[in-house]
Amino acid sequence: MKSVAIIAEYNPYHNGHHYHAEMARQKSQADIVIAIMSGQFTQRGAPAIFSKFARAESALKGCDLVVELPQFYALSYADDFAYGGIRTAELLGCDALAFGAECDDLEMLTAEAYRVKTVDVKSGRSYAQMTGDQAFSQPNNILAMQYIKAADSRLELIPVKRIENHYHDTQLTGRIASATAVRRAIAAGHDFSMAVPAAIDTSLAVSWEDFFPLLKYKIISHTAEELRNIYMMTEGLEHRLKSRINASQDFESYMQAIKTKRYTYTRLQRLLACTLLNITDRQTITDIRVLAMNDKGRAYIKGLPHVHTNINKKNASLYPLEVRATQIYNLVSGDRRNDFNTPVIYQRTSF
Amino acid sequence: MKSVAIIAEYNPYHNGHHYHAEMARQKSQADIVIAIMSGQFTQRGAPAIFSKFARAESALKGCDLVVELPQFYALSYADDFAYGGIRTAELLGCDALAFGAECDDLEMLTAEAYRVKTVDVKSGRSYAQMTGDQAFSQPNNILAMQYIKAADSRLELIPVKRIENHYHDTQLTGRIASATAVRRAIAAGHDFSMAVPAAIDTSLAVSWEDFFPLLKYKIISHTAEELRNIYMMTEGLEHRLKSRINASQDFESYMQAIKTKRYTYTRLQRLLACTLLNITDRQTITDIRVLAMNDKGRAYIKGLPHVHTNINKKNASLYPLEVRATQIYNLVSGDRRNDFNTPVIYQRTSF
Known part of the structure; x- marks a missing residue:
């Protein structure tokens, strides 16, 4: 077959x-x-x-x-x-x-x-x-x-x-x-x-916006040191993620707040998915x-x-x-x- | 004075x-x-x-x-x-x-x-x-x-x-x-x-019920091993917390599901507050x-x-x-x- x-x-x-x-x-x-x-x-x-x-x-x-x-x-x-x-x-x-x-x-x-x-x-x-x-x-x-x-x-x-x-x-x-x-x-x-x-x-459709309260909670409730364990969290990105989270009221504006020329939108979005899912290892x-x-x-x-x-x-x-x-x-x-x-x-x- | x-x-x-x-x-x-x-x-x-x-x-x-x-x-x-x-x-x-x-x-x-x-x-x-x-x-x-x-x-x-x-x-x-x-x-x-x-x-009044989605996310997204770092998480309580969380739709029914004769209601509620706030140390x-x-x-x-x-x-x-x-x-x-x-x-x- x-x-x-x-x-x-x-x-x-x-x-x-x-x-x-x-x-x-x-x-x-x-x-x-x-x-x-x-x-x-x-x-x-x-x-x-x-x-x-x-x-x-x-x-x-x-x-x-x-x-x-x-x-x-x-x-x-x-x-x-x-x-x-x-x-x-x-x-x-x-x-x-x-x-x-x-x-x-x-x-x-x-x-x-x-x-x-x-x-x-x-x-x-x-x-x-x-x-x-x-x-x-x-x-x-x-x-x-x-x-x-x-x-x-x-x-x-x-x-x-x-x-x-x-x-x-x-x-x-x-x-x-x-x-x-x-x-x-x-x-x-x-x-x-x-x-x-x-x-x-x-x-039944969902989007990142629906998950944003959970992501925000995760980033707020963990120290930068703890967030560093997340897969793809490199080059001090944990500090950037923490510093912009409190002022952000939705996912899209958060993405705009954390993006830089250095990282693509997808790279950051993937990092946030790893953060939400608490992925630490391959x-x-x-x-x-x-x-x-x-x-x-x-x-x-x-x-x-x-x-x-x-x-x-x-x-x-x-x-x-x-x-x-x-x-x-x-x-x-x-x-x-x-x-x-x-x-x-x-x-x-x-x- | x-x-x-x-x-x-x-x-x-x-x-x-x-x-x-x-x-x-x-x-x-x-x-x-x-x-x-x-x-x-x-x-x-x-x-x-x-x-x-x-x-x-x-x-x-x-x-x-x-x-x-x-x-x-x-x-x-x-x-x-x-x-x-x-x-x-x-x-x-x-x-x-x-x-x-x-x-x-x-x-x-x-x-x-x-x-x-x-x-x-x-x-x-x-x-x-x-x-x-x-x-x-x-x-x-x-x-x-x-x-x-x-x-x-x-x-x-x-x-x-x-x-x-x-x-x-x-x-x-x-x-x-x-x-x-x-x-x-x-x-x-x-x-x-x-x-x-x-x-x-x-x-402006809030109660535990308002925080339950965040608590549920926290307990679901972390391994038992990770939850063991939480202050007051002793005697394998992390496994009990994880095993009852998915079926619980609100805080009060979750409390009923995890309580035992061994722990008072307040003891468990305090542990859940430490979990929500990610308190790991004195x-x-x-x-x-x-x-x-x-x-x-x-x-x-x-x-x-x-x-x-x-x-x-x-x-x-x-x-x-x-x-x-x-x-x-x-x-x-x-x-x-x-x-x-x-x-x-x-x-x-x-x-």
Whole structure:
């Protein structure tokens, strides 16, 4: 049974993702499509608009199995994000990995990935600066190159060319839209039904603003010395975080107050997510949490070691960060599903 | 200029407190009455119903100077609470200490205090059990005996017999009521004006319930190992706290879920206050924070070392716990005054 993996956030699952899943199945000729999906907090350092359970359920529209990308990696820079995804795919014994890119020429992407690596060490410049090619500054190409570098030779790599809309586009322009555009439409209360394959309960949407009181409490109640233990808290950032928190009444104005030329918005947002989630150390990937599956997914994982469809007292210690992130997410979200009472979302495959 | 100190919570300041301040002034023949008052969190381990600024302002009705009882001691058992108050009185050079008691016979109270001490070591029983006398189980007598034991011989001790209402009485029964009864009346929206010397803006009242989301976040986001650093977190209580938090939707039901025969309600509530405020260590008292004063109070502190009427960047490090408790209090309270923008409440003395 051939399997193809997709590493994704599905924040939320939209027609572009659905198309990508279909293309992954088609180009790989795989029997099963496996999504390795971010949990409650995403790579930009923000809470996902909907819970991992809701997003995993949506993903069953195009995938057969949805597992959680471990939270530490889901919150990381492209290199760690890619490493976490690839390592998960390997543990699941995936045969192929399909990923979005601005072109589907694997040879060119591979050459570019290694050329960039060489330049990188010497110049210390960003990918966009190095390549001089706008196409390579697209987030999805950056990730594509990281996947290429992180994957071992047993994993078949399948680039899928993106269509119609770019990652950064913020306007809903039709059936294929970026996740950013869909989230903005949801926040603004606009119609976005043309861009997603199934209805979504938008009353459950959350944003960083909802978590700001908790973040503020965390930063106020801990000393600078204690905050220094947080992952990514370097170069005295703890003092900057503390000095601006009392005067800030919302997340966006806090971000404006702490930002400097030295750090990107995403870098700081990711640091704040680590602070909120109290992440102090790197995580190792040993086990895999299934979020949703259909009959094909169920058959695939049968007998696979280190795969759990059910979180209970016994195995919860294998997923401390995932369980904690969900508990914190649920302090704010109206989606009350947690890792203990939502063992797995299961749908019968319709043939 | 003779001074008499009162150690109090004023939660909130009512006619009984007002009477006590008048009696303290009268019996001591002092020129100045100094209140050493708990800050944002009180001895029972609960947030004060109104901010320390609002309560200090009320206290000027009967006192000339209001200083803050350092937060660690304000949150402590009778022995540490008394030690913190007495130490503060000593630093302020007070001549006398007036305290409420169920009788005003100092000789008898002193004998009782030392008798209890002797029995205590041998039996390990509570004061009420030891004395076998209900009068001595009254919280105010327990504190009275602690004051007697903590004070050095230079401090004149003046017991003031309580009138009309007992500490534990929860019904408003007239002009003199317990603070508990006043708080309950406020919570229930009942008229309590007969029991206080001046109007209170009840819209600013807070309770533990308001802080519960922050407490829940704190307990969820920290490991048991991290929580073990909290002061008073002993005997594996951190595991008990963590195991019951997710299912609890409010403070009161959480308290019911964690309580055991082994720990009193107040002991656990105090532990939760330490958890919320992230108190990890004992505090030493070196400096004194003035909250409110009139002209007499102002004259009294003139030239006294280690007394601050203004918190600024320079001296804030002397009051880390007081500043932090206020910042956390203000996350919930509508009273926006904090230690930096409320240097001191000053009222001209009317002669």
